[in-house]
Amino acid sequence: MAERTQKSKQTTRTEEAIVETDAAAPxxxxxxxxxxxxxxxxxxxxxxVLETNAEDFVKSYVQKGGQ
Amino acid sequence: xxxxxxxxxETEYGIIVRGGESNPVSASSLLINAYMAKVTSxxxxxxxxxxxxxxxGSDARGFSLDDVMVPELETSLVNAVLTNGAxxxxxxxxxxxxxxxxxxxxEAVRWDRAAEEIIRISVIAANAQLALNHxxxxxxxxxxxxxxxxxxxxxSYGCHENYLMARETPFGRLAAQITPHFVTRQIFCGAGxxxxxxxxxxxDSVPYQLSQRADFFEEEIGLETTLKRPIVNTRDEPHADAxxxxxxxxxxxxxxxxxxxxxxxxxxxxxxxxxIEDDALGDDxxxxxxxxxxxxxxxxxxxxxxxMLADGRxxxxxxxxxxxxxxxxxxxxHHGLSSVGDEVxxxxxxxxxxxxxxxxxxxxxxxxxxxxxxxxxxxxGYADRHGIxxxxxxxxxxxxxxxxxxxxxxxARRAGLDTLVNEADxxxxxxxxxxxxxxxxxxxxxxxxxxxxxxxxxDSMVFDAGREPLSRVPMMEPLRGTxxxxxxxxxxxxxxxELLARLGS
Numbered sequence: 001m002a003e004r005t006q007k008s009k010q011t012t013r014t015e016e017a018i019v020e021t022d023a024a025a026p027x028x029x030x031x032x033x034x035x036x037x038x039x040x041x042x043x044x045x046x047x048x049v050l051e052t053n054a055e056d057f058v059k060s061y062v063q064k065g066g067q
Numbered sequence: 068x069x070x071x072x073x074x075x076x077e078t079e080y081g082i083i084v085r086g087g088e089s090n091p092v093s094a095s096s097l098l099i100n101a102y103m104a105k106v107t108s109x110x111x112x113x114x115x116x117x118x119x120x121x122x123x124g125s126d127a128r129g130f131s132l133d134d135v136m137v138p139e140l141e142t143s144l145v146n147a148v149l150t151n152g153a154x155x156x157x158x159x160x161x162x163x164x165x166x167x168x169x170x171x172x173x174e175a176v177r178w179d180r181a182a183e184e185i186i187r188i189s190v191i192a193a194n195a196q197l198a199l200n201h202x203x204x205x206x207x208x209x210x211x212x213x214x215x216x217x218x219x220x221x222x223s224y225g226c227h228e229n230y231l232m233a234r235e236t237p238f239g240r241l242a243a244q245i246t247p248h249f250v251t252r253q254i255f256c257g258a259g260x261x262x263x264x265x266x267x268x269x270x271d272s273v274p275y276q277l278s279q280r281a282d283f284f285e286e287e288i289g290l291e292t293t294l295k296r297p298i299v300n301t302r303d304e305p306h307a308d309a310x311x312x313x314x315x316x317x318x319x320x321x322x323x324x325x326x327x328x329x330x331x332x333x334x335x336x337x338x339x340x341x342x343i344e345d346d347a348l349g350d351d352x353x354x355x356x357x358x359x360x361x362x363x364x365x366x367x368x369x370x371x372x373x374x375m376l377a378d379g380r381x382x383x384x385x386x387x388x389x390x391x392x393x394x395x396x397x398x399x400x401h402h403g404l405s406s407v408g409d410e411v412x413x414x415x416x417x418x419x420x421x422x423x424x425x426x427x428x429x430x431x432x433x434x435x436x437x438x439x440x441x442x443x444x445x446x447x448g449y450a451d452r453h454g455i456x457x458x459x460x461x462x463x464x465x466x467x468x469x470x471x472x473x474x475x476x477x478x479a480r481r482a483g484l485d486t487l488v489n490e491a492d493x494x495x496x497x498x499x500x501x502x503x504x505x506x507x508x509x510x511x512x513x514x515x516x517x518x519x520x521x522x523x524x525x526d527s528m529v530f531d532a533g534r535e536p537l538s539r540v541p542m543m544e545p546l547r548g549t550x551x552x553x554x555x556x557x558x559x560x561x562x563x564x565e566l567l568a569r570l571g572s
Contacts, residue, residue, distance in 0.1 A: 035431075039448050042481060046445060046465070049476055054464035058219065061467055064091055064160035066079040066224025067292040067318065 069341035069406040070312075073231035073504060073545045074172075074333055076179050077165035078322050079158055079224040080186060080212045081470070087197065087208020091160040094193075094210050096145040098162050099155050101192035102185065103147050106498070107517070114513060116146040116154060117522035117529060120306070126290050127238045127303035127313060148523045150498050150514040151181060152506030159293070161224050162186070162212065167506030168525075168545050171408035172334030172415055173487070174501050176326050180488045181496035186212050186472050188497075214322045215470035216279035219463055221264050223283045225292065226322035228333060230315045231307070231545055236344050241315070242288050242299040247352040248339045248391055249298050249319045250361045251384035253278045254370060255422045256332035258321035259439030261446060261466040262458075265362055273366045274457035275446065277439045279321045281365035287357050292318050298357050306525035308543040315340065319361075324470060324479035326487045327436040331422060334415030337407040339391060342398045344406075352390050353377035368443065370426060385427055392419055434483065441482040442469045508548030511557045512566070519563030532564035540570065 051057040084094050107113055146156040152167030164182040169175045190212055197208045217223045232241065257277035262270045265282040276282075289297035302316045317336070323329040342348040354360055355375035363372050364384045373381035382390075395416060398404075404412030418436075425433040434440045446462050455461060471477040500510030505526075512528060513520055521537055522529040530538045542548055560566035 038483065039444065042445065042483070043448050043452055045481055046449065046478060049468075049478070049481075050461070051464050051468060051476075054459075054461040058460045058463045058467065060085075060089075061081075061083060061218050062220060063081050063083075063218040063222045063224060065222040065293060066159040066161045067227065 068402070069344040070231055070233050071170055071405075071546060072337035072340055072407050073168050073170055074175055074337060075166050075168050075229045076175055076182075076226065076329070076333070077163060077229070078179075078182060078214065078226045079161040079163045080322075080472075081215055081218065081224065082162055082210065082212050085209045085211060092157060095157040095160065095162040097196065098186075098189045098193045098210060098212070099145045099147060099157065101196055102155070102189035105188065105192045106149075114148050114517070114520040115522050116148060116156065117524040117527065120524065120526060122304050123302055124290070125303040127301040148509070148513060149185070150500070150510045151178065151496055152500035152504075152510035153178070153182065153185075155185065159224065162189075167500050167510065168504035169501045169506075170503045170546075171411040172330045172337060173408070173411045174503065175333045176330045177488045177492055177496050178501065179329050180326065180493040183214065183472060184493055184497050186214075187474070190472070211476075212472050213467065213470040214324060214472055215258065215467065216321055217260065217264060217283075219260075219262055219264065219270075219467070223264075223280060223296075225280075225318050226320055228317040228320055228336065230317065230337065230340050232313045232315050232340065233344055234305075234309070234311055234313050236313075238301070238313075240346075241340075241343055242301075243353055244343045244348050244350070245315075245336075245339060246287065246298055246357050247354050247387050248336065249317070250354060250357050250374070251364060251387040251391075252332065252335060253281060253321070253361075253365055253439075254384045254388065254426055255433070255437050256321065256323060256328045257281075257365065257437075257439040258323055258328075259442035259466070259469070261463045263366070271458040275368055275443055276365045277368060278361075278365040280319065281361045284319065284358060284361050298361060307545050312545075321438070322470075323438055324477075324482075325436060325438045325441065325484045327418065327485050328438050330487055331415065331418060331436075334407065334411065335391075335395075335419055338395050338398070338404065338412060338415065341402075341404075341406040342394060345398070345402055347398050347402065348391075348394055350377070352382075352387050355379070368430075368439070370430065385423060388423055392416075392423060395419070435485045438469075438479070438484075441479070441484055442466065445469070445478060445482060502550035502554075503546075505542045505545055505548035507550050508542065508553050508557075511553070512563070515557060516563040516566070530563045530567060532562070532567050534564070538567050540567070 082091050082094050149155055154165040166178040190210055193210050258279045260276050260279050263273035283296050284298050285295045286297040288299045290301050298319050300316045300318045305312045305314045355377050360374035370385055373383050375381055430440055434444050446465050469478040500506040509523055519530050521531045526543055527539055527541045556569050
């Protein structure tokens with residue numbers, strides 16, 4: 001099974017896609033840093049909008065079961 | 068040839084009243100009434116929902132529980148039909164919007180976005196009323212609505228999908244063959260959850276999982292939707308010609324904040340169902356033990372856990388998805404994708420492959436498409452930054468707030484998710500129906516003849532055209548009553564009486 005899946009998976013990829021991945025490798029660190037900077041900005045923003053008393057908020061979030 | 072996979076999403080939203088008396092039924096009613104007061108023109112009556120043909124106790128396996136089951140629909144509660152063809156009502160202490168019938172995943176996402184906007188406007192209108200009405204509620208009470216599926220304390224509420232199926236497709240085969248998709252599609256359409264709610268498991272035994280809903284599924288197949296939930300629901304209530312159609316009522320999914328996730332959830336399911344209807348899927352991926360498998364997959368964000376197939380082999384959820392995807396590629400070559408809309412169907416295939424490749428090589432790369440990954444990024448990032456251990460209430464608060472529909476508070480809208488629907492299209496879908504299904508007739512009639520529509524439901528409308536008796540217009544064909552069929556008729560009829568005369572001629 002695993003073998004068959006592996007084989008058929010590869011047929012879905014184009015050579016192009018594989019080459020692209022290799023060529024993109026040097027840029028990976030750069031984009032990794034960009035992602036981290038974006039996450040830092042996002043976390044800064046989230047610090048500003050997060051519910052102030054998390055414990056009370058989580059405790060009081062009670063729903064009746066539905067479908 | 069598979070039938071067009073007419074589809075619709077129904078969402079029960081979470082609701083709380085902050086700083087006020089929290090009665091979810093009255094809060095939900097207030098929400099809907101406030102919206103209807105805002106959008107219904109003065110003097111126009113409001114059409115009610117017509118319960119005549121509702122039979123939620125009918126089972127696809129051929130028997131009926133309607134006589135012994137308490138009706139699930141509480142007819143006394145607020146219930147409205149919107150000009151976009153949707154139903155907006157109170158169900159099980161939650162506000163629910165059942166979107167109009169659509170034909171493609173792209174349309175389904177557009178009306179799902181419209182539903183979010185309807186909720187947003189409702190919340191603003193309801194809170195304005197609460198602020199004015201200090202006598203019945205403490206001042207400062209505020210309604211907040213969440214598009215999620217669990218409160219983290221073992222209570223779940225649904226986001227259901229519905230798909231049109233041919234009656235002649237054997238239900239047993241349909242149930243068996245769709246199960247592998249329902250168990251494994253959560254790797255790209257799970258909405259993510261902090262903690263565990265599986266019966267008997269400690270909340271912190273699973274710090275983070277893929278799905279909101281997986282913990283609540285206890286059966287492979289069955290009629291229930293609120294207890295002992297089944298992966299395949301057998302409710303047999305086609306809301307259409309029962310000789311020709313069934314409606315597959317899917318209760319296993321999460322409500323998605325990510326538009327791409329909703330698009331993939333609906334689009335891939337439409338394609339898999341088309342393959343089943345054309346008997347082109349085969350039994351290679353049937354599962355051995357679907358109930359433990361759905362949790363096993365959900366509880367493993369590394370995507371490396373394996374589940375047992377019916378023939379004893381083991382495979383990861385990704386491998387099962389690759390298997391279904393490859394069948395879908397072959398299906399497209401041999402049958403085409405007209406049942407899901409050719410152009411949208413091909414785009415779904417491209418994105419389906421892309422998301423599987425991303426999940427396989429680097430799940431974090433899918434954070435702009437996949438809710439559970441976008442949420443996990445925030446939860447983990449926040450925990451790292453503040454040195455928080457799993458189990459801290461702040462992480463659960465992030466989980467809940469990811470789904471907060473308020474623009475100023477919601478975290479999903481800050482998470483960098485890709486969008487598919489532009490703002491103008493989402494806003495216009497709040498009041499306009501899809502052109503491609505009978506929802507068009509329903510919505511246009513409600514907009515143009517509000518005083519004459521006495522009641523509406525999925526498969527009929529009742530008109531009072533000023534003469535006795537009332538006229539019921541049956542709509543048993545989901546693909547009749549489209550813009551192509553009736554736009555001119557409605558445009559040319561100034562009154563409901565004229566329309567009915569033209570329809571009758």
